[in-house]
Amino acid sequence: MEENIFHLQYAIDTFYFLICGALVMWMAAGFSMLESGLVRAKNTTEILTKNVALFSISCIMYLVCGYAIMYGGGFFLSGIQDVDVASTLGEFADRGDIAGDSIYSGASDFFFQVVFVATAMSIVSGAVAERMKLWAFLAFAVVMTGFIYPMEGSWTWNGADVFGMYNLGDLGFSDFAGSGIVHMAGAAAALAGVILLGARKGKYGPNGEVRAIPGANLPLATLGMFILWMGWFGFNGGSVLKLGDVASANSVAMVFLNTNTAAAGGLVAALLLSRIMFGKADLTMAINGALAGLVAITAEPSTPSALGATIIGAIGGLIVVFSIVALDKLKIDDPVGAISVHGSVGIWGLLAVPITNGDVSFVGQIVGGLTIFVWVFVVSLIVWAIIKAILGLRVSEDEEYEGVDISECGMEAYPEFVSNK
Secondary structure, eight states, rough: HHHHHHHHHHHHHHHHHHHHHHHHHHHHHHHHHHHHHHHGGGGGGHHHHHHHHHHHHHHHHHHIIIHHHHOOTTTTTTOOOOOOHHHHHHHHHOSSOOOOOOOHHHHHHHHHHHHHHHHHHHHHHHTTTBBBBBHHHHHHHIIIIIIIHHHHHHTTTTTBBBTTTBOOTTTTTSSSOOIIIIIIIIHHHHHHHHHHOOOOOSBOOTOOOBOOOSSSOOHHHHHHHHHHHHHHHHHHGGGGGGOOHHHHHHHHHHHHHHHHHHHHHHHHHHHHHHHHHHSOOOHHHHHHHHHHHHHHHTOSSSSSSHHHHHHHHHHHHHHHHHHHHHHHHHHHOTOOIIIIIIHHHHHHHHHHHHHHTTTTTTHHHHHHHHHHHHHHHHHHHHHOOOOOOHHHHHHOHHHHHHHHIIISSSOOTTTTSSSOO
């Protein structure tokens, strides 16, 4: 009887991991649609090429070395071991119930982890859109997914000491599904690239005035937002790591509920604030508000009440509007608002955790957030600088004017129409 229950739990938890991983993989489609909708038509093919290529690079680099760096073991997944059925079954029988640790295939764990890596890299692509060389971006993707992200992941989710100096877990740091580990990390890498890359031509006037550059396809951007919203259920829900008992099932349900309501709160708050600040209901701010709500709740979606999650998401929605405006004043050009959504709000997500989780300290969250940001930003800045010296980061002014679709990919996404220049 116990063996049958054990096998059932193993199957349920493994299957749940795989389904949630597939939902997170679907977020790659969301990022592709969101970014291609928020750039100009003449840059659509290149942004789509970046997204499909970065996902594939992420999968390969995490397979070759990223997982080994993050969780130990040798290259090419030699460190991944499936459950030892005999010994684990003995522990299961001694426990006498199914309410213990999660039990799942090692391969399912890798699959769930690798789609998170791709998510972090996807954040970078939108921020550097419309003026970066395709191959410079892909070269950075190799280093980001194979080394930069796995290193900070080893200090956080794997509990390793930071260069042997201090342990974030001992300081009371917690990041349930990655507001800092995934989202802020991606934003930090993007910020480093944007600083070296510079703004798009025409984005800022001679007196510092900000000139809006509208995206080509807002229906597509809206579809991308909803795909991301849906994929986030796997992102946060899968991070419970278990489904096969009553307590875990209740936790998963609460995480799904809080993820959904945080997104709703973020969207409404951003929409209202944009109406107050700009006199209009800004769809792009509403879209980013929903994503901000999702980023905000990702650090801890299991302990807040549904109302508390709505408020956490709403604060994220307010932060993202202020952050987008502030970065424009600083002449940091981010075509899709990725640095604000994932970076500024990622910080808020980390700081919100101790409000509802008494086992987490504000000091631990601050130290953890600083560790992640400084590591990713500094190393990314170095890598971007090396790529700039070897390959160059930016296309020529003429290529930017004509659109990077032609110069980088040799084709247009909408050949029946005249490019918007």
